Each structure stands twice: as structure tokens, then as C-alpha cells.
Amino acid sequence: MNDTASQGVATRTARVGKYRWRVCAMLLAATTINYVDRQVLGVLAPFLQTEIGWNEIEYGYIVTSFQAAYAIGLLCTGAIIDRFGTRIGYAIAISVWxxxxxxxxxxxxxxxxxxARFALGLGEAGNFPAAIKTVAEWFPRRERALAVxxxxxxxxxxxxxxxxxxxxIAATWGWQAAFLFTGVLSATWLAGWLLTYRTPDDQPKLTKAELDYIRSDPPEPTVKVPWLQLLRHRQAWAFxxxxxxxxxxxxxxxFWLGKFLASEYKLSLSTIGLPMIVVYLMADVGSIAGGWLAGRFMRMGWDVNRARKGAMLTCALCVAPIVLVTQVDSLWIxxxxxxxxxxxxxxxSANVFxxxxxxxPRHAVASVVGIGxxxxxxxxxxxxxxxxxxxxSTGSYARIFLIAxxxxxxxxxxxxxxxxxxxxAAFERAPAA
Structure with missing residues (x-):
């Protein structure tokens, strides 16, 4: 019976089509470029500190300028993306960054x-609101956590x-080339996005069966809601x-993982790479597994509320053992x-997003994501x-990881x-202009 059910699921998936996952692959590429761009300065910081001559306080100002712009950008770009749509909104964001x-x-x-960091923060802030809105447009509710x-x-x-x-790249062509390279990557993605991306209703390569599958959720309200109006709803405050x-x-x-590993386990620049790569690879697995888990719960018959919170609880329990990390002597533990x-x-995050x-409703998703x-x-x-x-004051990470x-x-x-x-959230009518 299980084999028969599995074959039935596979047959239905093949019949529906998989074009929506091509769109998800573009979002994966954009997010990868986004994080490469923001990490370049961190990688080059020790060299640039000598080359340019800034001190630790000045470097702190540079880092803070990115965070401040990122916060401002997240507050604003969601509304822009909801206003112009994902195709143009995403294009604006990646053009800026x-x-x-x-x-x-x-x-x-x-x-x-x-x-430069301030401008980068403003542009990169548009990535997640645009990507989340794209997922809302292209995936039924039961697949959204996995796509995210x-x-x-x-x-x-x-x-x-x-x-x-x-x-x-920096050793071969100079540190300037590293920044130019990541900018060219972003511009290349932008060209591909504008040439190929359309909403599901306007995408000629999408089969009717897949479009019907994407639209299989109950109809959503179509009223337009300013983002300030969104804050009247508990649903927005939960996010x-x-x-x-x-x-x-x-x-x-x-910001602190490298410093923690270096100080606690006496790692150098030549030895810290492998532990950090292992950590991020584990994070990759968690990102996909967390989204898959919610979908699995739904396929077991759980409703959205139980499935989403069940996956979130599982993930929260995975974080809890971090409180013990300051008590272990082994690097690999x-x-x-x-x-x-x-x-x-x-x-x-896959579930919270x-x-x-x-x-x-879909037209308000990017604004809510931006506010959050x-x-x-x-x-x-x-x-x-x-x-x-x-x-x-203490030199200890114990209280920090307890909070985490x-x-x-x-x-x-x-x-x-x-x-x-x-x-x-209930929206009975559009607010007055």
C-alpha cells in the first residue's frame, strides 16, 4: 500500500509539472549572491584595515552603517515590492545592491x-521580501515552507x-576586483530575471495543471492595505x-562565530576555515529540512497551524543545546x-518566513516581511x-549563548x-484614500 501511494504521489507530481521549482532556483541564486556580496568586506577586513588605515572603532561604524541601512530598507522595500510587483521590485533591489x-x-x-555599505544594505534588504512574495505567488501553502x-x-x-x-580573486587581481566580481554576478542574475520571470498567470511555459495546483488554496481577499494598517493585526505582531x-x-x-572559535580554541586564519564551512553546511541542511518537515506534517493530515508550529518547536529544540557550548573542550563537539x-x-526561519x-493575502506579504x-x-x-x-566586562560567552x-x-x-x-488576518474593505 505504501509503494502504491508513493507511486501515486510521484505520478501526480510529474503530471502537475515542476516549473515553479525553476523559479525557486532563481531565488536560491539571488540569495547566494546576496550573502557573497555582504561577506566580501568581512573576508577582506584585516587586509583593508592595513591598506586603508582605519581603526577598530571606525570599522565598527562601517559595519553599523550596513545594519542601519538594512533595517531601514526592510521597512521600506516591502511596500515598494507590493506596489510594483515582484518582477520590477526585485529588479530595483538587486540593481541598487x-x-x-x-x-x-x-x-x-x-x-x-x-x-557603500549603507547603499548595499538598502539594496540587499529587498531580497527576502521579494523572495517571500515570489514564493507566495508560485507555491501553494503546503509547499511554501520547503520553497523558502x-x-x-x-x-x-x-x-x-x-x-x-x-x-x-583579491590575491590575483587586487581587492577592488573582489567587489567588482560580486557586482557583476548580481547584474548577470538581474538580466536573467528580467528576461525570464513572469507571474504564474502570465508565464507561457507553465502548464494549466501546474497553474491550477499553484492556485489550489482557497481564494484570498484582494483589498489593498497600507503597511501601517497591517500593524493593527495580531498576525503582523506575531511575525x-x-x-x-x-x-x-x-x-x-x-559577527561573532569566528571570534569565538579563534579565542576559545586558538584557531588561526589558516585553520578556522574548515570548522566554519562545516557549520554553514549543517545550516544548509537545516534550512531545507525545516521547510520539508512542515510539509511532511501536512501530508500526514495536520492542519497548517499544527504543522507549522510543530516544525518550529522541533527547530527551537535543536537550538537549545547551544547553552552547553562554553562547557566543552573539544573543538568538534x-x-x-x-x-x-x-x-x-x-x-x-524557513517556517517563520x-x-x-x-x-x-499575497499582495501584503512583502510588506509584512519587511516590517518583521x-x-x-x-x-x-x-x-x-x-x-x-x-x-x-566578563570575557565569557556563557550568558550570551544562554540567551540564544x-x-x-x-x-x-x-x-x-x-x-x-x-x-x-481579516480585511473587510479597503481603507479610505
């Missing part, structure tokens, strides 16, 4: 790098590719809370704990300040209190 990435090659001072998990894996691919490619509480843990790993936590975060499309992303970026900035102060390990369970409790059934 492509030009900003290449502009780094012209910088020769702290102010120049800070300005697939393209979100690009964040880890980019984090692995940057330390592999950037030093080689905002989830991002504000848990995004800082991801920023913590991005520490890598396993950190990798499990990062895998849990990425699986969590799907919440807006679970609870809001803004909250997550602000939380990340606060976490960076706390981490720096904590390490300066508990954050996801707290966030899930808040989400459940705000939206116990993940009920869609």
Missing part, C-alpha cells in the same frame, strides 16, 4: 566604505563561497515578535553544537551592543499567544 557592491572598489576612506527553506539555504552557500573565492527575538541569534553567529543550532535557526503568507525584517535587524543591533559589552538557546522557545510561546490558530 549590484551598483553598491561595485562602488566599494572606488572607496578609499572610512566615509567611502560606510557610504530551499532559497534560504543560499545564505549559507554564500557564507561558504565568500571565504573560498574572495581571497583568490514581528518572532523576528525580533530570534534574528539577533543569527546576527550573533555571523563545539562545532556540532553550533552547527545544530544554526541548522535549527535556518529551519525555524512562511507565516506572513499563511496569514496575509526591520524588527529583526534592530534586535540584531541590540544583540551586538550587548555581546560587546558582555565580553568586555532560550530565544526560540520564548518566541514560539509569543507567536502561539498572539495567533493560537494562525487564523488569517
Amino acid at each position: 549590484s551598483l553598491a557592491a561595485m562602488a566599494h572598489s572606488l572607496a578609499g576612506s572610512v566615509v567611502g566604505f560606510a557610504a 527553506g530551499v532559497f534560504n539555504a543560499g545564505s549559507n552557500v554564500g557564507a561558504v563561497l565568500a571565504p573560498l573565492l574572495v581571497p583568490v 514581528v515578535a518572532a523576528k525580533f527575538i530570534t534574528d539577533p541569534v543569527w546576527w550573533l553567529f555571523l 563545539a562545532v556540532a553544537l553550533i552547527g545544530l543550532a544554526m541548522a535549527g535557526h535556518q529551519g525555524w 512562511t507565516l506572513p503568507s499563511d496569514m496575509f 525584517g526591520f524588527a529583526g535587524a534592530v534586535g540584531g543591533m541590540l544583540m551586538s551592543v550587548f555581546t560587546g559589552a558582555q565580553l568586555e 538557546g532560550c530565544a526560540y522557545l520564548v518566541a514560539l510561546a509569543v507567536v502561539h499567544l498572539l495567533v493560537p490558530k494562525l487564523q488569517p
Whole structure:
């Protein structure tokens, strides 16, 4: 019976078609480029610090300029993407970040790098709102978490590719070439996007069977809602809370993981690469597995609410053991704990990013994602300040990782209190102009 059921599922999938996964592959490529672009400066920072002559405080200003712009951009770009649609909105975002990435090659001072990073943050902020909205347009609800998990894996691919490619390019053609290279990658993706992307209703290569499958969810309301109006709904605050509480843990790993491994296990630049690659590869697996798990629960007959929160709980429990990482003496046990936590975060993100499309109509998804992303970026900035102060005063990561390990369970409790059934937000009529 199981073999017969499996064959039936495979037959239905083949009959429906798979063009939507080509679109998801483009989102994966864009997210990978996004993270390569933002990681270039981190890879080159030790060399540029000597070359340009900035000090640690000035480098902090450069990093903060990116975070601030990213927060502002997430607040604004969602509304822009909802206004112009994913095809044009995504094109605007990647055009800005492509030009900003290449502009780094012209910088020769702290102010120049800070300005380039600010522009990069504004452009890159559009990636996730545009990608999430694209998933909402191209995938039925039961597949969205998996699709988000697939393209979100690009964040880890980019984090692995940057330390592999950037030093080689910089050593061969100069540090300016590294920034130009990533900008050219972005521009190449943009050309492919504009030439091939259409919404499902306008895509001639999409079969009627696949279009019907994509549109198999119940009809959604069509009223247009300004993003300020969205904040009147608990559903928006649930997503905002989830991002504000848990995004800082991801920023913590991005900015402090290398420093933690180097200080605790005496790793050098030549030996730190392999542990970090292993950690990000584990995060890749978690990103896809977390999205797959929610879909698996739905195929078992669970409703969206139970499936989504069940997957989120599983991911939250994967992060919890990170509280033990300061107590272990083995590097590879520490890598396993950190990798499990990062895998849990990425699986969590695959499901959290799907919440807006679970609870809001498609035309409002990018705006909700942008608002939540803004909250997550602000939380990340606060976490960076706390981490720096904590390490300066105690030199210990114990309290930092304790907070990280508990954050996801707290966030899930808040989400459940705000939206116990993940009920869609109700929009009765369009607001007055």
C-alpha cells in the first residue's frame, strides 16, 4: 500500500509539472549572491584595515552603517515590492545592491566604505521580501515552507563561497576586483530575471495543471492595505515578535562565530576555515529540512497551524543545546553544537518566513516581511551592543549563548499567544484614500 501511494504521489507530481521549482532556483541564486556580496568586506577586513588605515572603532561604524541601512530598507522595500510587483521590485533591489557592491572598489576612506555599505544594505534588504512574495505567488501553502527553506539555504552557500573565492580573486587581481566580481554576478542574475520571470498567470511555459495546483488554496481577499494598517493585526505582531527575538541569534553567529572559535580554541586564519564551512553546511541542511518537515506534517493530515508550529518547536529544540557550548573542550563537539543550532535557526526561519503568507493575502506579504525584517535587524543591533559589552566586562560567552538557546522557545510561546490558530488576518474593505 505504501509503494502504491508513493507511486501515486510521484505520478501526480510529474503530471502537475515542476516549473515553479525553476523559479525557486532563481531565488536560491539571488540569495547566494546576496550573502557573497555582504561577506566580501568581512573576508577582506584585516587586509583593508592595513591598506586603508582605519581603526577598530571606525570599522565598527562601517559595519553599523550596513545594519542601519538594512533595517531601514526592510521597512521600506516591502511596500515598494507590493506596489510594483515582484518582477520590477526585485529588479530595483538587486540593481541598487549590484551598483553598491561595485562602488566599494572606488572607496578609499572610512566615509567611502560606510557610504557603500549603507547603499548595499538598502539594496540587499529587498531580497527576502521579494523572495517571500515570489514564493507566495508560485507555491501553494503546503509547499511554501520547503520553497523558502530551499532559497534560504543560499545564505549559507554564500557564507561558504565568500571565504573560498574572495581571497583568490583579491590575491590575483587586487581587492577592488573582489567587489567588482560580486557586482557583476548580481547584474548577470538581474538580466536573467528580467528576461525570464513572469507571474504564474502570465508565464507561457507553465502548464494549466501546474497553474491550477499553484492556485489550489482557497481564494484570498484582494483589498489593498497600507503597511501601517497591517500593524493593527495580531498576525503582523506575531511575525514581528518572532523576528525580533530570534534574528539577533543569527546576527550573533555571523559577527561573532569566528571570534569565538579563534579565542576559545586558538584557531588561526589558516585553520578556522574548515570548522566554519562545516557549520554553514549543517545550516544548509537545516534550512531545507525545516521547510520539508512542515510539509511532511501536512501530508500526514495536520492542519497548517499544527504543522507549522510543530516544525518550529522541533527547530527551537535543536537550538537549545547551544547553552552547553562554553562547557566543552573539544573543538568538534563545539562545532556540532553550533552547527545544530544554526541548522535549527535556518529551519525555524524557513517556517517563520512562511507565516506572513499563511496569514496575509499575497499582495501584503512583502510588506509584512519587511516590517518583521526591520524588527529583526534592530534586535540584531541590540544583540551586538550587548555581546560587546558582555565580553568586555566578563570575557565569557556563557550568558550570551544562554540567551540564544532560550530565544526560540520564548518566541514560539509569543507567536502561539498572539495567533493560537494562525487564523488569517481579516480585511473587510479597503481603507479610505
